[in-house]
Amino acid sequence: MxxxxxxxxxxxxxxxxxxxxxxxxxxxxxxxxPAVRHDPDRDAYDSDDFAVRYGL
Structure with a gap:
């Protein structure tokens, strides 16, 4: 070589x-x-609404 x-x-x-x-x-x-698409209805939690529906 x-x-x-x-x-x-x-x-x-x-x-x-x-x-x-x-x-x-x-x-x-x-x-x-994200694993799941953003759902505004699911994220719209209202604690007062929950108390009225289930607490009273």
């Missing part, structure tokens, strides 16, 4: 593997979605 072949192979390796890929932040690797 000659020195020229080794330099050519090294140049090919450097071209292919010479730089690492761009870093990805951990925050960008996670996607959060």
């Amino acid at each position: 000659s020195h020229e072949e080794t330099a050519t192979e090294a140049a090919r390796r450097s071209e292919r593997f010479g730089a690492l890929p761009e870093r990805i932040r951990p925050e960008d690797m996670v996607e959060t979605t």
Whole structure:
């Protein structure tokens, strides 16, 4: 194996593997979605209404 072949192979390796890929932040690797869609009727709790219906 000659020195020229080794330099050519090294140049090919450097071209292919010479730089690492761009870093990805951990925050960008996670996607959060709610398990249930927002339902305004379900979240409209009125403590006075509950007391009138079930407490009296």
